[in-house]
Structures are given as structure tokens and as C-alpha cells.
Amino acid sequence: xxxxxxxxxxxxxxxxxxxxxxxxxxxxxxxxxxxxxxxxxxxxxxxxxxxxxxxxxxxxxxxxxxxxxxxxxxxxxxxxxxxxxxxxxxxxxxxxxxxxxxxxxxxxxxxxxxxxxxxxxxxxxxxxxxxxxxxxxxxxxxxxxxxxxxxxxxxxxxxxxxxxxxxxxxxxxxxxxxxxxxxxxxxxxxxxxxxxxxxxxxxxxxxxxxxxxxxxxxxxxxxxxxxxxxxxxxxxxxxxxxxxxxxxxxxxxxxxxxxxxxxxxxxxxxxxxxxxxxxxxxxxxxxxxxxxxxxxxxxx
Numbered sequence: 001x002x003x004x005x006x007x008x009x010x011x012x013x014x015x016x017x018x019x020x021x022x023x024x025x026x027x028x029x030x031x032x033x034x035x036x037x038x039x040x041x042x043x044x045x046x047x048x049x050x051x052x053x054x055x056x057x058x059x060x061x062x063x064x065x066x067x068x069x070x071x072x073x074x075x076x077x078x079x080x081x082x083x084x085x086x087x088x089x090x091x092x093x094x095x096x097x098x099x100x101x102x103x104x105x106x107x108x109x110x111x112x113x114x115x116x117x118x119x120x121x122x123x124x125x126x127x128x129x130x131x132x133x134x135x136x137x138x139x140x141x142x143x144x145x146x147x148x149x150x151x152x153x154x155x156x157x158x159x160x161x162x163x164x165x166x167x168x169x170x171x172x173x174x175x176x177x178x179x180x181x182x183x184x185x186x187x188x189x190x191x192x193x194x195x196x197x198x199x200x201x202x203x204x205x206x207x208x209x210x211x212x213x214x215x216x217x218x219x220x221x222x223x224x225x226x227x228x229x230x231x232x233x234x235x236x237x238x239x240x241x242x243x244x245x246x247x248x249x250x251x252x253x254x255x256x257x258x259x260x261x262x263x264x265x266x267x268x269x270x271x272x273x274x275x276x277x278x279x280x281x282x283x284x285x286x287x288x289x290x291x292x293x294x295x296x297x298x299x300x
Contacts, residue, residue: 029064030105032057033072035095041082044119047155048084049191051114056093062102070102079112086156089114117155124165125149126186128201131170137243138171139206146200154192162188167199179204208244211285213237214252218274218292222261230295231259236274239286246281254279257287259294269295 034055042048056077060067077095084091091112097104128143150165165186172180181202186194215237220229236257259272271291276284 027064028061029067030059030061031067031070032059033070034058035072036076037093038076038078039081040078041080043082043084046084046086046116047119047191048081049115049117049155051112053109053112056095057108058095058104059106059108060097060102061105062099066099066101070099081114084114084116086116086118089116117157119153120156120159121151121153122159122162123149123151124162126199127164127166128203129166129168131168134171135243135245137208137245139208140203141206142204144202144204147196150186150199151195152188152192153195154189158189158192162192165194167201169201169203171203177206209241210244210246211239211241212248212251213239214248214255216252216255216257219256219258220261220294221258222263226299227265228297228299229261230297232293232295233289236292237288238276238284239288240278241283241285243281251282254282255284259292261294261296265296267296267298269293 034057036055037053039052058072060070062070077093079091079093081091091114093107093109093111095104095107126145126147126149128145134140145167152159152162152165165188167182167184167186169182169184179202181200183198183200185198188194215235217235218231218233220231223229238255238257240251240255242251256277258275258277260275261272271293273291274287274289276287278284
């Protein structure tokens with residue numbers, strides 16, 4: 001008899017759980033999910049400039065027991081764009097429920113507002129530009145480009161505003177007379193394709209220079225506090241070639257004259273070569289004298 005009561009209790013408990021699940025599990029609830037959008041049928045002669053979305057948000061209503069296991073990550077809604085035309089196109093998103101037990105209550109966005117343009121081609125001349133105003137020392141003697149006219153392909157409305165295809169040259173800091181070549185892409189809007197995509201530009205230029213002589217005091221490097229040094233002569237005349245526009249004060253600041261003591265030094269006198277350190281814009285052509293006498297004594 002006792003076993004019968006236990007069995008009856010367990011059976012009643014099981015029936016209660018089943019009835020509870022059937023009631024609660026069939027209760028309708030809402031949830032928000034995302035679904036990927038795929039596109040097909042875009043005509044080959046048009047381009048969608050804006051308005052395409054990667055995914056759409058859905059508010060779905062369905063039984064609680066089923067909706068908790070709903071997964072739309074691997075599902076996608078295919079949007080047919082075969083009928084779009086240049087201009088503003090509104091494409092409704094008619095999304096059907098992923099399951100017969102579910103109802104789609106809201107779609108966000110409910111439609112796509114597309115900006116559609118025709119794809120066109122246009123020939124434009126290539127124009128050479130420089131990234132900054134050229135120094136008065138630089139004279140451009142000749143400019144040569146591999147393509148004088150190129151074809152641009154892209155949205156018709158953008159091509160209508162383009163009159164030329166500029167290539168922008170950034171000259172190096174240190175230049176010498178002669179040719180320099182650059183392989184560059186034309187500076188055009190992002191949605192426009194250049195045919196060919198790159199252009200080779202060759203520039204022949206001449207640098208106007210001047211030759212000047214300056215006097216610099218000779219310093220001593222490699223000495224520590226244990227030694228005193230005396231340099232004779234104390235100054236050197238440095239002859240340099242510099243850009244014509246360079247000021248004398250800037251030339252003097254850009255040049256250092258020095259002698260370097262050997263690693264192991266002794267007291268007495270020795271002759272050492274004068275070394276010149278200068279900026280990349282300065283070419284040292286001569287120094288006078290080329291060596292000096294340095295006397296080394298131990299500090300007291």
C-alpha cells in the first residue's frame with residue numbers, strides 16, 4: 001500500500017509538470033533577433049552609393065517554449081535589387097517568419113532607401129601638382145608623364161564634377177640636379193576607378209646654389225675632466241656649397257668643426273685632422289687648414 005501511494009504521488013507530479021509546461025510553454029512572448037541581409041541581381045551598369053544594410057532587426061512573437069531556442073545567426077534574407085534604377089530607390093523588406101509558430105511583429109528598418117547611380121566612363125587629362133610650394137632654389141626644367149590622358153570609371157554624378165586627374169608629387173628633402181621618377185596614383189574620389197591605376201612621372205630639375213666661406217671655432221671631442229687641451233690654430237675656414245636662399249646665420253648653425261681625441265691619449269702634442277659635421281643641405285668643398293696641433297696636459 002505504501003508503494004502504491006509513492007507511485008501515485010510521482011505520477012501526479014509528472015502529470016502536473018507536463019500540464020505546467022504545456023500551459024507556460026504555449027504562452028506567447030516577444031523577442032528581438034537580428035538577421036543577415038544578402039543582395040542579388042544588382043544590374044551591372046549601376047552602383048549603389050549608399051543605403052545598403054548588413055543586417056535587419058526583427059521583433060518576433062511566439063510560444064515561450066520555442067522562442068527561447070530561436071537562432072537566426074545562420075539565416076539570411078535575400079533582397080532582390082534587379083529592378084533598381086538611377087536615383088532614389090525604396091526597396092521594402094518583406095521578411096517571412098522563420099517558423100510557422102512565430103509571427104513577425106516589427107522589422108527595423110522596414111525598407112531600404114538606396115542612392116543609385118549609373119556607372120559611366122570619362123577621359124580626363126593628367127595634371128602634375130606638387131605637395132607644397134617649391135623653394136625658389138628649385139627650377140623645374142622638364143616634366144614627363146607615362147599617360148597624358150586616362151580613363152575614369154565610376155558614378156556618373158561624380159564623374160560630371162571631375163575635369164582632370166591630378167598626381168601629387170612630394171619632392172625629397174635632399175635633392176641634386178637631374179631626374180627623379182615617381183609612380184603615383186591619381187588623386188580622385190574613392191568610388192572612382194582610374195585606368196590605368198598608376199602613372200609614372202619623371203621630373204628634371206636644377207638646384208640654384210651658392211658657394212660661401214665661413215670661419216668656425218674648433219672644438220675637442222673625446223676629452224674628459226682629467227685632461228686639458230689647447231688647439232692651434234683655434235679656427236678653421238670652411239668652404240661650402242649651399243642652396244642659394246639659405247641665410248648665412250643658418251649656414252653657421254648647421255656646421256660644426258671639431259677634432260676627435262684618440263681612445264688612448266698621452267700628454268704632449270699631436271696633429272689631428274679637422275672633422276666637419278653639417279646638415280644634408282650643405283656640401284663641404286674645402287677646409288683650411290685640414291689638420292691642427294693639439295697639446296694635451298693633465299689637469300691640476
